Amino acid sequence: MRQIPTPVSVPLLDLRPQYQSIKEEVLRTTAELFESQLFILGARVEAFEKAVAEYVGARFAVGMSSGTDAQLAAMMAIGVGPGDEVVTSPYTFFSSAGAVARLGARAVFCDIDPATYNVDPEKLRKVITPRTKAIQPIHLFGQCADMDPILDVAREKGIPVIEDACQSLGAAYKGKKAGSLGDFGCFSFFPSKNLGGFGDGGMVTTNDEGWYAKVKALRTHGETSRYHHKMVGGNFRLDALQAAVLHIKLPHLDGWAEGRRRNAHEIQTLFAEFGGRPFAEGGLSFPVEANGCFHVFNQFVVRVGKGRREALKARLAERQIGHAVYYPVPLHLQECFASWGGKVGDLPESERAANETVAIPVFPELTGGQKEFLAFTLAEFSKENA
Numbered sequence: 001m002r003q004i005p006t007p008v009s010v011p012l013l014d015l016r017p018q019y020q021s022i023k024e025e026v027l028r029t030t031a032e033l034f035e036s037q038l039f040i041l042g043a044r045v046e047a048f049e050k051a052v053a054e055y056v057g058a059r060f061a062v063g064m065s066s067g068t069d070a071q072l073a074a075m076m077a078i079g080v081g082p083g084d085e086v087v088t089s090p091y092t093f094f095s096s097a098g099a100v101a102r103l104g105a106r107a108v109f110c111d112i113d114p115a116t117y118n119v120d121p122e123k124l125r126k127v128i129t130p131r132t133k134a135i136q137p138i139h140l141f142g143q144c145a146d147m148d149p150i151l152d153v154a155r156e157k158g159i160p161v162i163e164d165a166c167q168s169l170g171a172a173y174k175g176k177k178a179g180s181l182g183d184f185g186c187f188s189f190f191p192s193k194n195l196g197g198f199g200d201g202g203m204v205t206t207n208d209e210g211w212y213a214k215v216k217a218l219r220t221h222g223e224t225s226r227y228h229h230k231m232v233g234g235n236f237r238l239d240a241l242q243a244a245v246l247h248i249k250l251p252h253l254d255g256w257a258e259g260r261r262r263n264a265h266e267i268q269t270l271f272a273e274f275g276g277r278p279f280a281e282g283g284l285s286f287p288v289e290a291n292g293c294f295h296v297f298n299q300f301v302v303r304v305g306k307g308r309r310e311a312l313k314a315r316l317a318e319r320q321i322g323h324a325v326y327y328p329v330p331l332h333l334q335e336c337f338a339s340w341g342g343k344v345g346d347l348p349e350s351e352r353a354a355n356e357t358v359a360i361p362v363f364p365e366l367t368g369g370q371k372e373f374l375a376f377t378l379a380e381f382s383k384e385n386a
């Protein structure tokens with residue numbers, strides 16, 4: 001057995017070391033941009049769009065103001081509106097159902113697979129109705145949803161698929177990257193995502209030229225030529241400043257993902273070496289990489305048995321180990337969606353996940369000592385309840 005490690009504080013995420021590694025290039029590039037005073041769209045945004053399309057393996061990419069606006073614009077392009085339903089996961093960030101509600105439509109929730117936290121394709125068919133206008137699977141925490149059966153149902157019924165890949169740029173499913181599998185891929189460059197900007201940003205990817213033209217027009221108020229509007233859009237533009245910073249970061253993304261994967265693996269190995277107990281024995285479980293999936297660990301989420309989550313959070317807080325709950329309230333139980341009629345018990349796996357999971361640090365620059373202290377703390381906790 002390993003020796004008890006020295007206590008050390010561990011932030012959930014610290015972006016400063018990453019910035020130090022690219023600082024000179026960022027300062028040089030942003031200085032050029034400030035000299036040019038060209039801030040809206042233009043060459044830097046186009047170059048970054050091209051780079052992301054190539055990276056993802058999609059034909060087209062449109063820089064957007066946020067992941068939320070990417071989702072909203074994809075739904076607007078499809079024509080989601082009053083009377084329509086959009087099938088999605090209840091265990092995710094708010095924006096997925098929020099965008100549906102903003103368009104006057106209704107989100108219909110499909111419960112998740114407890115092993116991956118992504119939509120369970122076996123439950124999908126049952127929630128599709130003649131009103132289903134889009135299917136929006138979430139690639140949660142950095143791992144793709146099981147897309148083959150989802151795409152099978154969607155193609156059979158002729159329903160477009162919007163991938164919420166906001167947490168999963170670089171993740172892959174059977175050799176294809178997130179954002180290249182469905183009709184639309186939506187990405188976020190919120191600073192805590194694996195590719196994070198210096199503020200908000202997002203992207204829509206697609207392989208279809210028609211969808212591409214529509215999303216691009218929607219990004220500037222539905223304009224098709226200057227001041228001529230055939231449809232109503234919004235101001236969904238990505239700043240040139242964000243595009244410039246993100247383009248500098250993009251070549252590093254795979255290396256950072258490898259760092260996250262290595263840390264995820266090391267923390268689990270250390271946990272076992274410290275005698276940590278698995279969930280089945282009253283302890284704690286780590287994320288599962290599903291068959292055919294390449295996980296990029298935007299979040300590293302552990303699960304503890306019923307009623308133990310608050311104790312784990314308290315322990316981590318006491319040891320100065322950063323942690324967060326993603327997400328404590330499944331979307332069908334959000335107050336603002338009460339009119340959709342969701343009740344406790346409707347979606348048991350999503351509700352269980354919302355009560356049992358905690359995200360812990362995994363960012364690439366964690367030190368060996370931090371990983372040891374984190375794994376030790378988890379292992380110690382996992383043994384107390386057995």
Ligand SMILES: *Cc1c(COP(=O)(O)O)cnc(C)c1O
Nearest residue numbers: 066067068093095166167188190
């Ligand atoms: C971050 C995130 C979004 C929204 O992206 P923003 O850029 O913050 O608007 C949507 N879905 C998921 C799963 C996310 O993690």
